[in-house]
Amino acid sequence: MKHTTTSGIEIRPTYILSKVTNELPGEFPFTRGIQKDMYRGRLWTMRQYAGFSTAEESNKRYHYLLAQGTMGLSVAFDLPTQIGYDSDHDMSEGEVGKVGVAIDSLKDMEILFEGIELKKITTSMTINATASILLAMYIALAKKQGADLKEISGTIQNDILKEYAARGTYIYPPKPSMRLITDIFEYCSKEVPKWNTISISGYHIREAGSTAVQELAFTLANGKAYLNAALEKGLAINVFAKRLSFFFNCHNNFFEEIAKFRAARRMWAKITKSLGATDEKAQMLRFHTQTGGSTLTAQQPLNNVVRVTNQAMAAVLGGTQSLHTNGYDEALSLPTEAAAKIALRTQQIIAFESGVTDTVDPLAGSYFIESLTDEIEAAAQLYIDKIDAMGGSVNAIENGYIQQEIANAAYQYQIEVESAERVIVGVNKFTQEKEGITDVLNIDESIRTIQIDKLIKLRAERNNKAVAQALKNLGDAAKSDQNLMPFILAAVEEYASLGEIADCMRNVFGEY
Template identity: 85%
Template sequence: MANKKHITTSGIEIKELYTVAKAVDEKPGEYPFTRGIQKDMYRGRLWTMRQYAGFSTAEESNKRYHYLLAQGTTGLSVAFDLPTQIGYDSDHEMADGEVGKVGVAIDSLKDIEILFEGIELKNITTSMTINATASILLAMYIALAKKQGADIKEISGTIQNDILKEYAARGTYIYPPKPSMRLITDIFEFCSKEVPKWNTISISGYHIREAGSTAVQELAFTLANGKAYLKAAIDKGLDINVFAKRLSFFFNCHNNFFEEIAKFRAARRMWAKITKDLGATDDKAQMLRFHTQTGGSTLTAQQPLNNVIRVTNQAMAAVLGGTQSLHTNGYDEALTLPTEGAAKIALRTQQIIAFESGVTDTVDPLAGSFFVENLTDEVEAAAWKYIDIIDAMGGSVNAIESDYMQQEISGAAYEYQKEIEDGSRISVGVNKFTKAEENFTDVLRIDESIRKLQTEKLIALKKLRNADLVNDALQKLEIASKGDQNLMPFIINAVEEYATLGEIADVLRKTFGEY
């Protein structure tokens, strides 16, 4: 064992002993924000405790939201089913077998009204994991807020809206990259004027990591994508000091405790430099604000209760790394969507870290650690190397179109899997400390009848709405999509007339084509 090399997932060698680190003279809340974006961090305000939820119908998901809010969740986080993510109504043949499975089925404003029944949008923040159809779901949320009488200038939340990582890692895109980027910058522009507290994009490393990347690749590719969004918005004539304040990030927190903490500290420092180099002078436009979710791909179907410990470790690393918002996975997620019991344990994990562990009492508790400071520097240096390669290719869009990111991620995923299979990387309960499987019976099952239910709702909706007003709204959207007007007002108008998600996505498919 003495001569064995200790290496992180990113290939960074860990020394036996660290005896020196560069002096930490910067303060939290000041450029380049390595130590955190607030001067007092969690002493002033804890992170938002979100639980990602959404399954089957809007009615069922609404019940789960009320349950989570009663348990002390401070922000909602909505999961959408696959048809909703790729712009198909529940009655479309492509939706067969997928309705309500990995999230909630949303076909029209009617479903959003049911989803948030009894919940005042002005009193909560909502995060929506939606990309290709983000403009439509945001339009529905705004339409509901208006119906509730809220001032839309005051509502806050986040849409993921990060299409570049869909091409690189996840696959729920509809249109080609360039028109997709137009939709995103239209959202930036519209929200900066009309919904100024809304986070218009959550640039996501999470799915890059879930697809098998290393920590360094997750960091580098996410920030490179962020840089592409900044440049696209600047090219549209938007002011970086205004729109960059509403960008947020979404990172994974994986198993290697210290590498993850170093990744978060390096991320803030790197983003501060990227925004400054592109002309940002406002502190808030240079700050990297991020949500973290514990690593779904680290959860094992074998001995699922072991996942409680994994999630706790990952959540603790996210907090020590200075996250603004956190979702903890349910221990049963390798088998099923989380049951109520698993969701409650996941939330209690955050509450115990916040109120019992003492890690929130001081800002950046690990600063000055020889090990953590060195690792932060090494993670940063390795990530800049990737960003330099992507810059030389002309940025993220080109790097994705030429398959560079996808190849790098799949290479890392292959290496990781090989290490699990040959035993050089230990996964407790999978390749070491295994035992004959116990039956795990408490799983959440989604019924196939949901598609029938959603289809019936669509038939009823189409009878009740004014067909002429729907057709007029869709026609105006089509004309606008062929020009260069901002599409958000047209999408909101269509949604308010109860045009369906699929109808709106089809109009844009006609103009933009499919990728």
């Protein structure tokens, strides 16, 4: 029987090293980690992704997670917020507060972070098409709290290319979308210098069905596209590249995932150097990891605790800077409080009880790991070369190449599951009739009514003349080549709604 990784790389029965490397952690090309001491100096950030229902309900969950020892917040937004619709829009029906929190205006953002000082935490926001608006709301709130904008830190996902390829929450065509992203790069480099302006995401590429090698290749190819777009805008790579971060998935194939992370650092260091980065911090690939949502099963959901632990351990051994562990019940619903706590405790047990943090890159020198790292890099580079020959990621997405490769991999995976060639415990082997979990989180349809009432009140109380002027100014700026962030921030501060601001840009850019 032939043994392979999920990417089809053959696994030999034994390994010998073809070459000996004296590379050290914290040194180019950073295969062994971006810090010399890694977790001996500082643990990864335990950042639990959360957001559902209203800002009030999500605020309660954030306070709960902070009390349980989470080290940073990570905001999930509902679908209307992600695609630029207010809760009262016809397209929002049935979706308000369902897969994340509903944010219609700065007023909701104020409620979301009530009792939480933004200057004391880092916040990650999983938002793409409307990233400029949500970032503006966060900045406006930080200003209201009296925080020094030069010191606030966090991340917006802001990775629109993977939306076209794998996820679908885009609004505008690719070129104006790329303009918004580079506007954010430029604005934040001056005004909010500690903010990570993009989290180039392989997570959703993997969730859509890609292999580990495809996730790595397509993510880094997208990263190259963002580097080139910023360079074309005249931005300095040694400045803006320091604020780029990545977001990877971690699936069940333990050693393949570890090797993937090591290969990613090495490849990105070479890519940035080839494009002119000379500052080591601009060559470093810093990344957040989330355990694999699509690996979780609705059948025997408590088995997911084991899957998540396995994946979290691989992420840590691979050198992640930040980690979210999924709740065991997420194949059934958004995580309950109990599931969220076990997910966080999983990270804490790995950090404080397993011993894996005591030395840097514990698996370095493993014949298998070193060989697999090289093989994954070589396989991913073939994809990147092919995408470069097409003119880069934007072209490869526009002609459907990346989407088709992901679809083919997803189809092959499903065939393997249905034939039981690939065993999924509790699904196609070791099955049982009763699953035993009945306590799931349900989001009531009344959430939309609550949000609509808030919008009615907001529009009655704000200065509508000032809102109209701010939106006009934004529309005019969108027709020029001015940076749009100051205009979006001005509209947000007048309490223009998310939908109004998104529509203002829709009128200029059109929809994709």
